[in-house]
Every structure is written in C-alpha cells, then in structure tokens.
Amino acid sequence: MTMKIEDIGRAVRETQYAVRGPIVARAQALERAGRSIIYCNIGNPQSLGQRPLTWVRQVLALCEYPEVLASVPEGTFPADVIATAKRVLSESKHGLGAYTDSRGYAFVREAVAQFIRERDGIEADPETLYLTDGASKAAQAVLRLLIDDARDGIMIPIPQYPLYSATITLYGGAMIPYALDEKAGWALSRETLERAVEDAKARGVKPRAIVVINPGNPTGAVLHEANIGMVLGFAARHGLTVLADEVYQENLYVPGDKFVSFAKVLETRGLIDVSLFSFHSVSKGFLGECGHRGGYVELRNVPAPVRDELTKLQSVSLCANSVGQIVTYLMVRPPRPGDPSFECYDRERRDILDALKRKARLLVEGLNAVPGILCNAVTGAMYAFPSLTLPPGVTDAQYCMALLEETGICLVPGSGFGQAAETWHFRATILPPMEQIQAVVEQIAAFHVKFVAERAAEPEDEPVPRPAPRGRKITPA
Amino acid sequence: MTMKIEDIGRAVRETQYAVRGPIVARAQALERAGRSIIYCNIGNPQSLGQRPLTWVRQVLALCEYPEVLASVPEGTFPADVIATAKRVLSESKHGLGAYTDSRGYAFVREAVAQFIRERDGIEADPETLYLTDGASKAAQAVLRLLIDDARDGIMIPIPQYPLYSATITLYGGAMIPYALDEKAGWALSRETLERAVEDAKARGVKPRAIVVINPGNPTGAVLHEANIGMVLGFAARHGLTVLADEVYQENLYVPGDKFVSFAKVLETRGLIDVSLFSFHSVSKGFLGECGHRGGYVELRNVPAPVRDELTKLQSVSLCANSVGQIVTYLMVRPPRPGDPSFECYDRERRDILDALKRKARLLVEGLNAVPGILCNAVTGAMYAFPSLTLPPGVTDAQYCMALLEETGICLVPGSGFGQAAETWHFRATILPPMEQIQAVVEQIAAFHVKFVAERAAEPEDEPVPRPAPRGRKITPA
Numbered sequence: 014m015t016m017k018i019e020d021i022g023r024a025v026r027e028t029q030y031a032v033r034g035p036i037v038a039r040a041q042a043l044e045r046a047g048r049s050i051i052y053c054n055i056g057n058p059q060s061l062g063q064r065p066l067t068w069v070r071q072v073l074a075l076c077e078y079p080e081v082l083a084s085v086p087e088g089t090f091p092a093d094v095i096a097t098a099k100r101v102l103s104e105s106k107h108g109l110g111a112y113t114d115s116r117g118y119a120f121v122r123e124a125v126a127q128f129i130r131e132r133d134g135i136e137a138d139p140e141t142l143y144l145t146d147g148a149s150k151a152a153q154a155v156l157r158l159l160i161d162d163a164r165d166g167i168m169i170p171i172p173q174y175p176l177y178s179a180t181i182t183l184y185g186g187a188m189i190p191y192a193l194d195e196k197a198g199w200a201l202s203r204e205t206l207e208r209a210v211e212d213a214k215a216r217g218v219k220p221r222a223i224v225v226i227n228p229g230n231p232t233g234a235v236l237h238e239a240n241i242g243m244v245l246g247f248a249a250r251h252g253l254t255v256l257a258d259e260v261y262q263e264n265l266y267v268p269g270d271k272f273v274s275f276a277k278v279l280e281t282r283g284l285i286d287v288s289l290f291s292f293h294s295v296s297k298g299f300l301g302e303c304g305h306r307g308g309y310v311e312l313r314n315v316p317a318p319v320r321d322e323l324t325k326l327q328s329v330s331l332c333a334n335s336v337g338q339i340v341t342y343l344m345v346r347p348p349r350p351g352d353p354s355f356e357c358y359d360r361e362r363r364d365i366l367d368a369l370k371r372k373a374r375l376l377v378e379g380l381n382a383v384p385g386i387l388c389n390a391v392t393g394a395m396y397a398f399p400s401l402t403l404p405p406g407v408t409d410a411q412y413c414m415a416l417l418e419e420t421g422i423c424l425v426p427g428s429g430f431g432q433a434a435e436t437w438h439f440r441a442t443i444l445p446p447m448e449q450i451q452a453v454v455e456q457i458a459a460f461h462v463k464f465v466a467e468r469a470a471e472p473e474d475e476p477v478p479r480p481a482p483r484g485r486k487i488t489p490a
Numbered sequence: 491m492t493m494k495i496e497d498i499g500r501a502v503r504e505t506q507y508a509v510r511g512p513i514v515a516r517a518q519a520l521e522r523a524g525r526s527i528i529y530c531n532i533g534n535p536q537s538l539g540q541r542p543l544t545w546v547r548q549v550l551a552l553c554e555y556p557e558v559l560a561s562v563p564e565g566t567f568p569a570d571v572i573a574t575a576k577r578v579l580s581e582s583k584h585g586l587g588a589y590t591d592s593r594g595y596a597f598v599r600e601a602v603a604q605f606i607r608e609r610d611g612i613e614a615d616p617e618t619l620y621l622t623d624g625a626s627k628a629a630q631a632v633l634r635l636l637i638d639d640a641r642d643g644i645m646i647p648i649p650q651y652p653l654y655s656a657t658i659t660l661y662g663g664a665m666i667p668y669a670l671d672e673k674a675g676w677a678l679s680r681e682t683l684e685r686a687v688e689d690a691k692a693r694g695v696k697p698r699a700i701v702v703i704n705p706g707n708p709t710g711a712v713l714h715e716a717n718i719g720m721v722l723g724f725a726a727r728h729g730l731t732v733l734a735d736e737v738y739q740e741n742l743y744v745p746g747d748k749f750v751s752f753a754k755v756l757e758t759r760g761l762i763d764v765s766l767f768s769f770h771s772v773s774k775g776f777l778g779e780c781g782h783r784g785g786y787v788e789l790r791n792v793p794a795p796v797r798d799e800l801t802k803l804q805s806v807s808l809c810a811n812s813v814g815q816i817v818t819y820l821m822v823r824p825p826r827p828g829d830p831s832f833e834c835y836d837r838e839r840r841d842i843l844d845a846l847k848r849k850a851r852l853l854v855e856g857l858n859a860v861p862g863i864l865c866n867a868v869t870g871a872m873y874a875f876p877s878l879t880l881p882p883g884v885t886d887a888q889y890c891m892a893l894l895e896e897t898g899i900c901l902v903p904g905s906g907f908g909q910a911a912e913t914w915h916f917r918a919t920i921l922p923p924m925e926q927i928q929a930v931v932e933q934i935a936a937f938h939v940k941f942v943a944e945r946a947a948e949p950e951d952e953p954v955p956r957p958a959p960r961g962r963k964i965t966p967a
Contacts, residue, residue: 014729014763015731015762015763015764015765015791015792015793016635016731016765016792016793016796017793017796018795018799020636020698020796021638021796021799022635022637022638022639023638024638025634025638025799025803028802028803028806030802030805030806031803031810032805033592033805039528041591055589057584057589058582058587058588058859059585059588060583060584060588060589061588065585065587067557070554070555073554074550074551074552074555074558075553075554077547077550077553077554078547078548078550080544080547081551081558081562081566084562084563084566085558085561085562088557089561089562094864106537106538107534107537107781108536108542108781109781109782110535110536110542110778110779110780110781110782111534111535111536111537111781112517112534112537112773112780112781113781115510119622125523133949146623146783146807147807147808149806149807149808150807153806153807157496157502157660158493158499158502159497160499161498161499161500161501161502161924162499165667174853176806176807179806180806181804183634183806186559219749221497233666252491254492254493260505286491286492287492288492288493290811296589301587301807302587303587303588303589304584304585304586304587304588304590304806304809304811304812304813305586305587305591305811305813306809306810306811306812314492315492315493316492316494316495317494318495319494319495319497321499322495322498322502322737324501325505325506325507326505326660327956328509328510328563329505329507329626329630329656329657329660329762329778330623330624330626330627330630330653331510331624331626331783332781333733333783334623334781334785334811334813334814335781335782335783336781336813337812339809344780407612421494442644487585
C-alpha cells in the first residue's frame, strides 16, 4: 500500500508557514488561470521589478564563464569586476563547480569577518563563520543544535517571522512567545521577556534561546543600542543563547538611524557569557538576490566543540551553493570609492534604497488614511503590518482571501505571524514599484470599506470562530 | 553561561558523516601547512581537474548577465545557447534573483518530466517533481516525512552512502541494514532483505522504507531490471516506500550496460501500491557541477496530501537555489544533434565519460595487483571500494590516516559506510586525472606493503579494538 497522510509524523503535519500558505497557493492558481497578481506576500524584490546590481551580475557571469573575456571588447567589464572574478576563481581553487568547504569558502569567510570588523569596529574570526543557502537554512541549523525535545524552549517575538515557529514545531521544541507592544511602535520590554520566561518555566519548558529580529519582520521596527543591551543582559541572566536575525540591516528608513548589531553591543559590553548567533543574507538589503540563496551565520562565545557539531551538520549535505557564497562575497566587499565600478554600484544602491524609503512612507500613509486600518511607521525592513478593525466573526485570513479574489493583491494574514488575541493584521511588502504601490493602497482602501460594510451587514448565522491553529498555538505571553 | 557541548542533543551528537570526517579535516590541515593532497574521498570531479561543460557555463553566464550580449561579437555564443538563456529568463519571469516556486521553476519541472518520459518511455507529471539544492537535500526531505520516532525503520544497504545513516540518526529513526554480497559483486538478494525485515520487527522496529543506491555508492555495482523488480516486489509485500538514489545513472562503464530506472520498472510492472521517490543530481554523471547544488526528486504513487506536506517543508526555507535549478534544466535538456552547440557538448561529454571508464579499470586493476587488496569491478558510479587484509588489531581508519600522512592521498575508511564484521575497506574515487590515477595506485601499493609489514611486526601490547561507533552501530543483518 502507498504512503498515507496518517503515516506522516505529527511534527511535520503541524508545521505551518503562512508566507507560502493557502492564500499564496490560491494566488498562483488564479495567476495560472490568467489573473494578474501583485505578490505583496513575500520579501522578493526582483519579482516586483527591482533590478539586480550590475556589479554582482557581471562578476557572476565572469566566474561562470571566464572564457568570454577573450571575446568582449576591452572596457566591456570594468577592471575591478575582472579582477574580482579572477580573485574568486583563484581563491576558490576549482571554480564554482566543485563542492566547497562545508563551512563555505575560506576567502569569503575572511571577507565577511573583515566586513564585520569594519561595520562594528570589533574583532571577528572567519573560523566562527558559516556560509549557508540563505539565512533561513542558517537559522534552521542553529535551532537544530538547540532543540532536543519538547521541553527545549525558544523565545520568539509575537508577531514573528514564521520560519521560527515552523522550525521549532518541526524539530519538536517549544515556543515561548514574547509580545511586542504595537501601541508603542512594537517596542520590546524587559518586563515582557521576564514574564515570558516565568510562564515557560511554570509549564515545564526550559528556555534555551531567544530570537530577536532586527530590523523587525513583520513589524518594520528598529532596535536601538539600549534595547539590544537589555536583551543581552536578560539573556546573560537566564543563560540564554541569542539568535539575532539581522537580515534587514541595510533597510533603515529614518534619517539618522544607524543599524546596531548584537555582536557590537555584546563585545562593547564584554558579555563573554552569552552565546550569540547572528544571521545575514543576500536576499534583502539592496541586493535582493533571493534566488541565489546566500547568507551566513556568525558565532560568538560558542565553544569549539559546539561549532564542530554545526560543521558536521553542514557537511552531511556537503556545502551551501557556491554562487550564493560568491554573492555573499560581493555583498560584503563592494566596490569602494575610486574603483571603476563604484559610481554605477553606488547609484544603483541609492536608487533602490531611496525608492524603498519613499514606498514605505507611501504605503503607511495610504493605509492609515483608511478607517479601520492602523499602521505603525515602517522604520526598517520591507513590510507594513497594520492592524485591522473587522466585523465580529471575521478573520484576517478571510479578509486576505477576499482581497485576493477581488483585487489580485496577495498579502499574508496576521495569524501567520502570531498576534495579540482579538487583534487582526496583514503583512504587506513595500516592494512593488512606486506606481503600483499607489494602486495597491487605493485598491486595499476601496476593498476594505466595501468588505467591512458587507460583512458587518451579514447576519451572523454561521459565526466563524477564531481559527484553531493546527500546530501549537501561538499566543502572546 | 555560554552553550556547552552537553547542551547539544544526542541525535545531533551521534550523527556521523565520514566522507567529510576527521581524515578529511587532517588532510585540510596538512594542505594549509603546505602539503599537496589528492582528495580521493569525495565525488567532486571539478576539484580534480574535470572541466565544466561549455554548454552549461555559457547559458549560466548569459542568464546572470544577459546585457553582455550587446557587447560580444556575433558568434561568440552559439545560437542555441542564446535561445536557451532567453527561454530561461522568460520562463523564470524574474530572472535568477527572485525566489522560485517552493517546488522549483515550473518550466524546469516540465523539462525533467519530459526527460523521464524520453528516458523510460513512461508518463511523468511535473506536479510530482521537486527541485532541490542537490539530491542530498531531497533525500533528507523525504526521510523527514518518513521518520517520526525511533521505531520508524529505514532499510539501508551495507555498505551505504553515509548521507542515509547520518540523516536517519539525526531524525531519530532506526536503521535496518541489509548486506550487499561483496563476493558476488555486491549483489542484492531477496533472502537478505527478508531477513533484515524480520530482524527489525523482532527488535520492535517498523520498516517504513528501503533505500537503494543504483549505480552503487560506494560499491560501484549496477542493478539490472530483475534486481529492481525483486526490490519493488519486496517493497509491495511489506508496504515499504522505496527511495531510489539514481544520481550515478549516467556513470555506467560496461559496454552494453544500460541504466534501468526504478520508475520504469514500477510502471511496466504496474506496481501502483508502491510509493517511490527517485533522486537525481547535477553533481555526478558528466556534468560534475557539485558546487551549484542542483538536483530533483520524482514522486510516484505518493498521494497529494503527502506531496503537500513535502511542498510545505520546502517552503519553510523558501526554495532551492535558482542556478542549481537551471543547471538541472541544462542537464535534462541538452543540445540535440544538429543544434549549434551539439558537437562541442557531445565531445566534452564523451571525453569525460571515456576517461572515467578508463580510470575505473586502471584503478581496479592497479589495486587488485597489490597483495592484500581485493576489489570488485567498478561497473558504475565513481568509486572503488576494495577490501583490505590488515594485521590483527589494525583498522581501516588507522590505515587511511597513515596513508594520508605518508602519501597525501585522502581516502574514506570502510567503517564510514558500514561493512561486514571482520572486514576492512576504503573508498577511493576514480576521479583524479589519468596520470595521477597511475601515481595514486603506485603510492597505495607501496604504502600498503610497507604498512602491513610494519604493523604485523609490531608487538600487540596495546591491541586496538574494532572501534565502537559513537552512534547507532551499523552491522550487517
């Protein structure tokens, strides 16, 4: 007899990942049937018209097929592009077609270490760096180390990026939710963290680690030095490992705001007792090279035997893809002022970041103009996460599905990220092109008014309960 | 306090993967210290001088940076390369920088389905295909579906490729080893399979699936239609899912031998009760594009709700890398006779396969000329797995470490793959360049004679026991 769904383990079946869940599946079906869909569900910049950086693609083309240099007229590729491609081919020893070291190319790990040194003014060690197929795979590998059974608790923000809830469920661990305060711009407070730990211990869960996403996904909020210090102090007090998801570190939109890394605060405060894993990616920022699956995790205060376990886990599937590793290299070692590629690189970079800043403001202002929608400022990352006032019995999942059917706009309901009880949200990316953002806002506004009026008028003969999650329920602490 | 090794779960710590284990780590250390190392431990063709196919790299370069076409003189790229790159960019919709569908690009899945139709003369459905970061990740995803707890047993050959033992350990399942008969050219018998199932049931393990590697890794043996039919019939009788690792399907070295897929035998025998997962990769064959991490798994007789679980698992880390997917496309849809690229493609392909065939014979003949080394013919895949006669108390791990120190040749000891009690082996790839293969054989021969003589002469004052594996012990049934 063939496999049956009942044969599949509980952990797998309970895992949920709304960013590519049923609403996206419906959007794809509509698209196959000829509808035009605007995918605001996922931070996938190049699918919404963002152009790749010339610098990145020129080097990749030469690394894949260096023979083309013999055919192109001089000047086709800038000298620094050619030099960088030659360096990649020489340092990788065998080109992009060979397996790399399980931790990733040594020269890329050294370049990442140098990037961290320059970014933060602290020491960094390539031996504690791992290159991965995007940051998601890195986060999964670290959670794999931390979770052994159902008592191993991982603190996650509510709302959170569902990679974390999905992976904790899949690995059979326990989520320890801590609520971000929407009314205070998604602030993170020590009291909430302490209460979450107490609650977890009361139910027999041992807190092992805390996940912090900064800048925030889906919240768009940015942590400052004092917040980060508070989290690290809290982690030190409770013996927690810290997972710092810093993939949006280039996406800050408030003039004067500067990204502060967990690594820097950890080092400047001399917190040698806190193990830190921090993640970065080529998929966000201004590269948006999602398809190339490049990312890294940096380890601090993680003893060598634990690092060896991570190396072993990485080795079982051999290595991260070589091209993603090279894109990571190009991200951390961009053209410098005076280099032949710098002007083009810098213009493309500024154009993308400036547009994101304008689109973030446009989206938030547009949404806040709709009665029943309330949105905090998007000060970082790539998303707005507004709260919705909906008629009784109506969920945000129903709202997003109806919006999709009516307008072709694909959002993710707040339930996919976790949210305070009795609140509803959606997550929308700020990524569509400027002219489309305007249309998206107008369509959401028109839909919202109509949807709320219709649903409020409907007799509640069949009340829709708040959906019972199939997996462990995420409720705020 | 920071993480400690004791905090890491048992499953993770017990996982072992010898192909990149301590001997490889030592080889890398020697190399950093200036020694010249010949890596025969891993099927990594381009690290041993195999050149990438021009067809593959030309298309990839154009997909990464299509703008170069405006600069190169006409004729630099063959017309079919240009057409293929344009097709990739058009079908992928957003180029290589956007996340793809979680199952992989639809047009690549359709091309794989067409490849299977043409290879096997059977129907194939792109909806049952998943593109992955190499075949290893595909095998891990399928094992994730099959293993829920320590009673879930997966049958694996002994010797096996340690991806399987490592992943089963990591996921907390049970291995059910079945022995291949070395004396009969690594033959696979129904009696052995039946006995393995009985033994498993007797110890409370429920057999869920059987892994078959064809052509064999590390054995180099090729299964024929009757063997495959026997395995499928056995699986049908016991309600087992079949995992067919067919990544070496292009690597057959006996004139007249033809690869027979599990899918074809399943369909021609009408075995609608057997769920089949078959794996393929861009890393082996004649492409050897290991670094690009491309591969796929095809599902047969797997009900839609189970497929949906696999889709969900893939979606949590978003998608396989786009470039690996494109390499898969180029593998399954190569230039045809008459296409402008065909002559070059075909010449490069034949040169690689012819060399592998000659090197396989050279390696086996050379090893068999050494007293105390006995090697079956390498009729497929990329490895020789000879048995060693060693002095009492000496292990193959010690042998391989001593060989490395003395000659710089890096092999994997048989203990990394599982082997019959009281037997010793190593696995050596057939991949080094022809002139190096000859030197490798001569160095192993000289080392072997000297090592055996020295160790046999040593007093056994400190007898070395057969090493107790840190994980679940693999013993033949």
